[in-house]
Amino acid sequence: MGAPILEADHPLSAEEWERLNSTVVRVAQRSLVARRFVDLYGPLGAGVQTVPYDEYTGVSPGALDLVGEQETQPVFTDIRRFRTVPLLYKDFLLHWRDIEAARTHKLPLDVSAAAGAASFCAQKEDELVFYGDTKLGFEGIFNTPGRLISPLSDWATPGNGFANVIDATERLQRSGHLGPYAMVLAPRLFASLHRVYEKTGVLEIETLRQLIVGGIFQSSLLRGDVAAVVSTGPENLDIAVALDMSVAYLGPQRMNHPFRVLEAALPRIKHPDSICTIERAPAA
Structure with a gap:
């Protein structure tokens, strides 16, 4: 050790x-x-x-070609x-x-x-x-320059937390980061997700877990009501x-x-x- x-x-x-x-x-x-x-x-x-x-x-995609002659932008x-x-x-x-x-x-x-x-x-x-x-x-994670930011809405209103997280994932997707996603959030926001989402009979957090497959975690070290959605993998952060x-x-x-x-x-x-x-x- x-x-x-x-x-x-x-x-x-x-x-x-x-x-x-x-x-x-x-x-x-x-x-x-x-x-x-x-x-x-x-x-x-x-x-x-x-x-x-x-x-x-840059997040240009890989190439598809029959003989491997198509140019592709290298990762560097x-x-x-x-x-x-x-x-x-x-x-x-x-x-x-x-x-x-x-x-x-x-x-x-x-x-x-x-x-x-x-x-x-x-x-x-x-x-x-x-x-x-x-x-x-x-x-x-919470203060690196160049990160994306989704404005926090009032999570006391049912459905707002779900909508905020969806907005964050959409911003990541537009930047070319397709997941898998993980989320860390303050305890008060974490507690706010333990409500039934609209008329589904399912908690908001359980609905989100189908999208945030990398896990949803709370931390008391976060300063204020904040959350972060991260596209995980060593290519992004480690x-x-x-x-x-x-x-x-x-x-x-x-x-x-x-x-x-x-x-x-x-x-x-x-x-x-x-x-x-x-x-x-x-x-x-």
Whole structure:
């Protein structure tokens, strides 16, 4: 799971270390939202510090010909940059007395602190994918330049949420992005879709799932009433992972044992127009 250097000289037994790591992985898998619809590129290795960040434009179709002589526009990089893969991390502490007590009484080691750190680290990854980081100059799904925008209507009115999502998919289709689509939205909007759609006897969200086959997900990290419909696939966006979520030992400190949950990852948006956000129009 992690690089050997991360595991050097830790005070835990093999069983305790495995329990710690498996807890971190389990909590991360349960907590991460963006990874459920964004492809991963990697893991590339803990020492990888930069990755190419390519952007593409144009969606001309492939050719059909009997002998392969018809010209076709190749897929190529319009913009290539190299970006540093940032570290995302959260520290936690295991007290030496807790370790000794678990061993003395033959109890499983309590790794609640590790679970909490993994949850915070997962939230940071989702925040990076959704909003990037202004200080480091990274863009996310909801603020990348060139994305499509569908004005948010009042989802308190039955049918408006469905109509908004349909409008977003139509905008994506006009840009040449035909899916499969996934959607992430704020919890309040997610709850608004759990109403019967017109006279069908079916919830709005169930009707939408026939169109948004990549999944409909909610995230409490979204800022305000917003949603995003994404044409998924590594040709449009992915997460470059150098080091997947791992645990590192930081060395003894006042007899106690600090650890770090960390990863190295960077979202790469290759086709900004494969994203359509649903958000309020800015005030005039």
